[in-house]
Each structure stands twice: as C-alpha cells, then as structure tokens.
Amino acid sequence: MREKYQELLAKLHEVDDIQMAVSVLNWDQTTYMPPGGAEARGRQIATLGRLSQEKFIDPAIGRLLDQLQPWGETLPVDSDEAAMLRVTRRDYDQATRVPPAFLGEFYGHIAQSYQVWAEARPANDFSKVRPLLEKTLDYSRRLAEFFAPYDHIIDPLIDMADYGMKAATVSALFSELRRELVPIVQAITSQPAADDSCLHMNYPEKEQEAFGIDVVRALGYDFERGRLDKTHHPFTTRFAAGDVRITTRYDEHNFGDAFFSTVHEAGHAMYEQGIRVAYDGTPLGSGTSAGVHESQSRTWENIVGRSREFWTHYYPLLKARFPAQLENISLDAFYRAINKVEKSLVRVDADEATYNLHVMLRFDFEIALLEGKLAVKDLPEAWNERFRQDFGILPPNDRLGCLQDVHWYGGSIGGAFQGYTLGNIISALFYDQALKAHPEIPAEIEQGKFDLLHGWLVENIYQYGRKYTAAELIERVSGSPLRIEPYIQYLKRKYSDLYAL
C-alpha cells in the first residue's frame, strides 16, 4: 500500500507542477509581460489549465484512491496519510462531478465576461454586461446542480471556497453579526468623522515601498522564499513552499492604500509560507479555506497593522521616513486616521466596522439571484435600494454600485463573498486564543516584535495547510464551533477607545 500511496503522490505532484506553472504564467502576465505577449499567454494558460484538469480527473487516480481507502481507514485519523487521502478524495469527487466540456465552456464565457466588465465598469454601463451576467447566473446554477442534492442551491458553490459551510449557517452567523454591528456603526457615524488628511499628503513610492518591506519582513514574511512586485490589483501567489510572492500597488496620495494592501497580502503569504514543506506539491499544500485564508490577511492587516500597539513602535519610524508629511501629527491623530469609520460606497476601501455590511449585501444578492427571486435586469435598482437602507446613501452610479467588484463578472455567482466576513470573524477568534496562550503578545508588538503571535499561528494554523478543515481547526483551537463573540468583543474594545459607543 505504501507503494500505491507513493504512486498517488507522484501523480498529484505532476498535477501540482502544471498548476504551479499556470500560477507563474499568471504572475508574469500581471507583473512583467510586455503587451504583445497577452494573446499567446491566454492560450498557454488555457492549455496548461486543461492539462492539469485532465491529469487530475484521470481514472487512474480514482482507482488508486479506491484501492487505498481500506488502508486509509486503518490509519490514525490524525495522520498525514489519512488526511491526504481524505482531502484528495474530496477534491477528486468535486473535480469529476463537473464535465470537462461544461468547464471549458464556462471558462470561455468567464473570460469574455471579464473582458466586457473591464470596459463596462469605467464606462458605467451595466447594460453591456447584463446579458453576460445572465449567462453567468445560468452557468452558476448548472454548476451547483452537478452537486445535487443540496439543502440550498448556493451550498455547493460555498463549499468550493469554504468547505462545510452552508447557506443556513452563513446566514445565521451573518444576521447575528448584523444585529451587533448596526448599532456600533450607527453610534460611530453619528459622531464627528476622524480627520485622515495626513494620509493623503505626497508619499513617494520608493519610500512607501521601503517602509512596507521593512514592516512585512519584521512581521515574518520571508523574502528568501518570496518577493514583492507591483501589479494593478494586489494578490498573493504560491509556486511552492519556498516561493510565495506578493504584489501591491502604490498611490502617492494615499499612504494607507499600499501599506495595508502589502500587509494584507503578507498575511496570506505567511500562511502559505508556514505550511509544512512535506505537503508541497500535494492537495494538502495550501490554505484550508477562503475564510481561514482571509482571517490571516485580516489578522495582520487589521488586528496587528491597525492596532495602537503596532504604531507605538512603528509610528516614530514612519515619521522619520516622512518627516514633512507627518509634521505635527501625533500618534493619536494618526491612529484615528487609519481607523476612520464612514459609510462609504466601495467595499475594498471600507473600514473594519462597515466592511461586513458590504459583504452581507452581496451574499444576500447571491442568494436572491440563485433562488430566482431577483432577476439580473433588476440588480442595479435592487442594489441601490438595499444600499440606501443599509448605509443611508444612494450610489450615484453602477460603477460605484453593482459593477464595483470583479467576482460575479470573472467567476460564478455564489461562494465568492462569504469568506471575507468569515475571515474577519475567524481572525478575532484565533487572535483571542493566541492571547490566551501568550498574554504578552500586545507588549511584544509594542516592541516591533511578532515572534510570539507568528509562532502561535504557524504552530496552530499555518503548518497544517488543508490537513484540517476550517471547522476542525476552529474546534481544535477554541474547543467550540465558530462564534462571533470574540470578533464583536474585538470591535467594541477597539472602537470604544476611539468613540463613545
């Protein structure tokens, strides 16, 4: 059986090698590829994507999994081998349920939809993408149908990103969270807004870059096994345990944009860098769910990167680098600026308090669209109305409304958004446990040191990759299922220091 297991691993490594090559092609496309390379690059990525899919759904892998199953059941459930068989089986079943012909068609449609959206958004023209979005909704439903029976049609789509979560559990969590959030947001936004003009002075790119690199290196992002480049949209990509890259973008009139993006991506990347090297090239060798992944980007971006402790150490260093820009700005004023709360139009620019309301709105629309209770043609109006209800402002156009996010235009409708809010909830839950284990973490952060926190995360979360599901990790770490309390406590603690709640 050992031999068959090795045979399976060899096949999985081959699939992974091809997928990683696709990731390199994508990374190059967004970083350094000259314009003339685009057309051929699209072909190359499509060919390799198809190849890796073909190699993975190879019936030989199914046979090996069948043959290994009885052996796997004799192994300790906690062993790497048992986890490898479990997770590979889950991926294999998922991949083989969807006919390759459907996937080919769907990907083709998505590529076209993305192109049209990329033009329709700046032109503020929903009517251009509407027919494509209608097809996307149809494809999304058909995709879900391959996994019937289900409790709710969105469940299979959620499963692909946040395994084990369902419409029912997400909705319950979200409405509980909403009840707590709305009064907090209401209380804060009825007080005078923070002054964040100090973030909008001229911050030269080179200096921003140097500061960002200093910080993420100190947090624990390993540049021997990664690098930072510039792209239009920041992202993290893994080519191997030893090569996890991040990207960012710079706005010379917005210090926070690049800085918090860089720290956010470094959070994703530290997760990937922390996975056991032995899992490299296998289904265990990546983050376990969208929610847990986002929890790590948000831990480092928000819980650490927007904390008073962090800036107690770093603000003097920032001020030394940008003395003119931050002259007469106290640590307190700077801290208020980076934690400004406001009812704004764009999710990706939203603060910690309002962010989840943006996500819930999208999640509810995914449900309504998939259930057929909302027609695509009615989306812009429904969006604006719901936005007015939730935020008290009416989006002036669709560009700042239902056209703002790429997700529905470059992927399926359903499963794309819940991970962001799950990530926020999980980030506080994990951090809470880390604090229980090491109450001195905040004091360490005040010294510009992050070893205790980073070490705890590697030990309890990162190293396992996909060995444990999100639910299993949460249970192992906290002794109970996902709860919103630590997150609510975190937000209340943070904002009651800044506002009267």
Added chain:
Amino acid sequence: MREKYQELLAKLHEVDDIQMAVSVLNWDQTTYMPPGGAEARGRQIATLGRLSQEKFIDPAIGRLLDQLQPWGETLPVDSDEAAMLRVTRRDYDQATRVPPAFLGEFYGHIAQSYQVWAEARPANDFSKVRPLLEKTLDYSRRLAEFFAPYDHIIDPLIDMADYGMKAATVSALFSELRRELVPIVQAITSQPAADDSCLHMNYPEKEQEAFGIDVVRALGYDFERGRLDKTHHPFTTRFAAGDVRITTRYDEHNFGDAFFSTVHEAGHAMYEQGIRVAYDGTPLGSGTSAGVHESQSRTWENIVGRSREFWTHYYPLLKARFPAQLENISLDAFYRAINKVEKSLVRVDADEATYNLHVMLRFDFEIALLEGKLAVKDLPEAWNERFRQDFGILPPNDRLGCLQDVHWYGGSIGGAFQGYTLGNIISALFYDQALKAHPEIPAEIEQGKFDLLHGWLVENIYQYGRKYTAAELIERVSGSPLRIEPYIQYLKRKYSDLYAL
C-alpha cells in the same frame, strides 16, 4: 485533408504551449525567483519538459504526418503547409529516434554535471568534473548512435543545431577560414595594441542601461513585444511572436561588456520578433539554425555595433551621457578601443579577429573526443598545448582553459560550437547581399537609422523562421552555397582601416 492539417496544428500548438511555459519558468528562475524557489522549480521544469516531449512523440502525430504526406507532396514546395509538414516530420523523426528513458537519464546527468562544473570552475578543479565529463562523452556517443548510419559520429549532433551541416563541410570551411585568419591576426598582433582604457572608467549601471535601451530600440528591437532584464549570463528567450525577451549584465568598469551583450541579444531577439506571426506556436516559429541565429546577433553586435558608421552617430550621444569618462577621447580613439585585437584566453571576451580561432580549437577537440583519439583525462594538457600553438600563450589554469565554457558540462559534446563561427561567416554574407540591394545602408547607419538593413533582414531572413533551412536561405539570398569570402573581405576591410595588414 485541411481538417487533418488543422488537427496536426492543434497538437503542435499544445506542445508549443507547454514548451513556452518551460521557457517562462526558466526565465523567471534566472531573473526574479527567490532562492527558496529553486528546488520546486527544478521539478516543475522537469515535469513540463517531459510532458511536452510525451505530447510531441505521441504516435497520433506520426499518424497524422503519414496521412498528410501524400497531400503535402501535391502542394507547392514553397508553400507554408508543405514547409510545416517537412519541418515537423524532421523534428518528429529526430525526437522519436531517442528513447525517452535515455533522455531522462541524460538530462539528469547533465543537471548534475552542470552543478559540479559551476563549483569546479571557480575552484579551478578539473578532476572534480572529469568523471562526469567522461559520462557526458559516453552519452553524446550514444545519442549520436541513435541516428546511425552517419558519415561522422559528430554529424547527428551538429545536425541538431545546424541542420544539414556535417563534420566534413564544417572542417573544410574552418580550415579555409583558418588559412586566411592566421596571417591577419599575426599582422595585427605584431603591431602595438590599441588603448582601451577609456572603456574601463566607471560607467554607472543605470546610465549604461538607459543608453543600451535607446540603442536597441533604435535598431528595431520592439519593447512592446519584449523587455530587458538582468541575469548572470545574458540570453534571449521567446514565449511567443509577441513576447521575445532579452537579458544582460552590467560591469560598471567595463562599458563594452553590457553594451555589446545587449546588442548581441537584441540581434537574436529581432530575428525572433521578425518571424511571421502565423508561424507562432508551430515548429516553423523560431530561428532556423544556430549558425543563422548567431549571424543575426553578430550582425548587430559587430558589423553594425562595432562599425565606424554606427559610432559616427552614437559616439556624441554616448559622450553626452558620460562626459567625464570620455573627456578627451576622440571618436577615432574610441573606435580603436572597441575594436582592440589581442590574443586572449577567453572565447566570450575575444575580438572579431581571434574569436574564430577559439571556436575552431573547441570544434577540433569535440571531433577528437568523439573519435576516441583524445581521452577526457588528457583534455587539460591537450587544450593548453593547442592553445599555445594557436595563440602563443599558455593558459595559467583550467579555469581559463578547458573549464571556461559551460557547453560540454551542461550539454552534449559535439554540435555546440560550430554555430558561432558559421554565424560570423553567414553574417557577412547576408550583410553583403543587403548592401548590394541597398548601398545606402552605411550612410543610413551614420544617421542612426537602421530601417533599410532591418527591413531587408526581415524580408529575406527573419520572416521565414524555420521554413527554409540555413542552406536554402543562403542559396536564396546569395545564389550559391555558404562561402567565406564576404567574411574575409569584411575583416580585411575593417582591420586594414585600423592596422597595416
């Protein structure tokens, strides 16, 4: 038949997509990959290399070629389709003659040999690589045997780089060339050497880079379809017709190093950029032979880049960029400096007059090693003795002797070197024809314009890719087989202007 032809093309495109991905992985490895990525990258490249080989030697391609052959014979011999079938058949026969198991073993050996050489060269320790080089010689012989019968054992190895060339033709050309070269070198080196100290002032990297980019853009290298990066060893790589990249390296105390390397690589790249876009992703979509490829790098580096006409325009611009470094250095003095001739130890640093003597020495050793007339263990001594005969100087060590070039340590023995000298010969032959068509080329170059020359090369050479063999191209362009006269005339004209010959 059209349908079968399209089916063949689709299969060839797939192979090409995988090969191009390998090229991207290689490029990234030498430009931006962090150190931690090396191990996984080796695996990824090996997997994709094997996959592209498997896909290409697929019997289905053989069957399509068989089925299409009668149709191909009805097509005009000059048609693209006929050429596609001809060249694909040739590649397919070559690829299917070598057992995949042998290739796997050989590549594994080569990777190891390269690693050991990379350490043995700086340590000046031939004994470390000797056993590996003995195995390489054995592998090279076995590789050639797969193509038996042959006139000479090196012929199949030459064929892989310079299709149609044989030991007999190369040796004849080389000895003819040698008879002409030796007296020229003798005459020049018996006169006082040129003073090239002006090239060894401090030339800041950023300024060198900017000047290099200005020049290669003016020559016709298209940055919309390419880019320039830094690597340890300069090279050109093609990912598609629209994405042909070059690399260079900078030595702040040697202006010529980066400048002529950059122009050299731009020459290779302009060839690749000039190939018909319709050939992209097929066996026709690359340069036709090592010799013709090298002819283009040498045309731009030497015939143009080391000409008086070129510097008549560019020297004032160079001087404006480096006023302190070139103060009091006349165009004439600069021109003599960049064309300094000397008997030196290292091929890659050699001038136009002595360069081919370095190549001939290596070619003769390949023959002697493959024929079994020279044992690997005797190579260092034989090298030094031959070098003393040819150059009048004794290499002080193997690092500057038989360890200097990567070729034998990272590839087969045989076929690696003749292309360099063939390239020199061909460069002058093509340039001669371009001058006959457009006698005003030198005057245009004096104006910093290169359209006539570049246009002639695209029209007569570049666009065809591998449609015509080197021999066919030469015949088409000059009306006769490869001759050394234009090259000898070029060298005599050039050097009689600088020295008494």
